[in-house]
Amino acid sequence: MIALLLRDLRLAVRAGGGFGLALAFFTILAVLTPFAVGPETPLLARIAPGVLWLGALLACLLSLDRLLALDAADGTLELLAVAPLPLEGAVAAKAAAHWIVTGLPLALLAPVLGVLLSLPGQGAWVLTLSLGIGTPALSFIGAFGAALTAGVQRGGLLMALIVLPLYVPTLIFGAEAAGRAARGADPATPLMLLGAVSLGCVALMPLAAAAALRVNLR
Structure with missing residues (x-):
């Protein structure tokens, strides 16, 4: 399992497409938002958590088609299906x-972009934490979606x-946690709910994705 993880990391770094495109999209969205809604600091601070969380969600979505499609095209999925690793x-x-x-x-880039959107320091810290907790759910849900569409043109x-x-529950809880912190409120409840969503996705989505792959490979 670790060998497969390292293989995918090497391929992602060498290819660079999905990884670089996600970061570029996230950055461009944050940079262009003040031009679209105006430079008013109170307005930007109020919408910053939602904008950055939505940008992270869409940035993750951009690279999901590469998650299993290349392996389905070159026959790697068939080899994984009969490998000793489940x-x-x-x-x-x-x-x-x-x-x-x-x-x-x-998640690491979010505080820097939060400065562009006048996000308060406490909100930026909780935004990073919420993205770190919530983005695993995005990747594991995305793996399920990629498994359902593997081999589909x-x-x-x-x-x-x-x-x-x-993705909607993850988006709601993540943006709410950062928004509460930016307003000076306690973000503990949405953070705990976000963590519960991520843990559930990490536990259940590989099972659902593997079942979908087995159906597609028959």
Whole structure:
């Protein structure tokens, strides 16, 4: 499982496409938001948590089509299905690699972009924490969507339609936690709910994704 994780990390770094595109999209969204809504500091501070969380969600979505599509195209999925490692473990390793190269950099970049949107310091810290807690759910839900559309020609739109409704609880709790911290309120409750969502996704989504892959590979 660790070998598969390291393989996917090396491929992601060498290819660079999805990883760089996600960060570029996230940065561009944050930079352009003040031009779209105006430079008023109170307004930017109020909308910053929602904008940055939505940007992180969409940035993760951009790279999901590469999660399993390349392996389905070159026959790697068939080899993984008959490998000693359970297919659930392979899916979990791929989702973890996606989070390391996409979700984790987005979480680390968020405080810098929060400055552009006049996000208070406490809100920026909780925003980073919420993204660190919540983005694993995005990657593991995305792995389920990628498994459902593996082998489908141009299945990116279909995958987006599948995973976006499942992303809604993560988006709500993540943005609410950062928003509460920015207003000086206690963000503990939405952070705990966000952690529960992520733990549930990490535990259940590899099972669902492996079942979907087995159906697709028959």
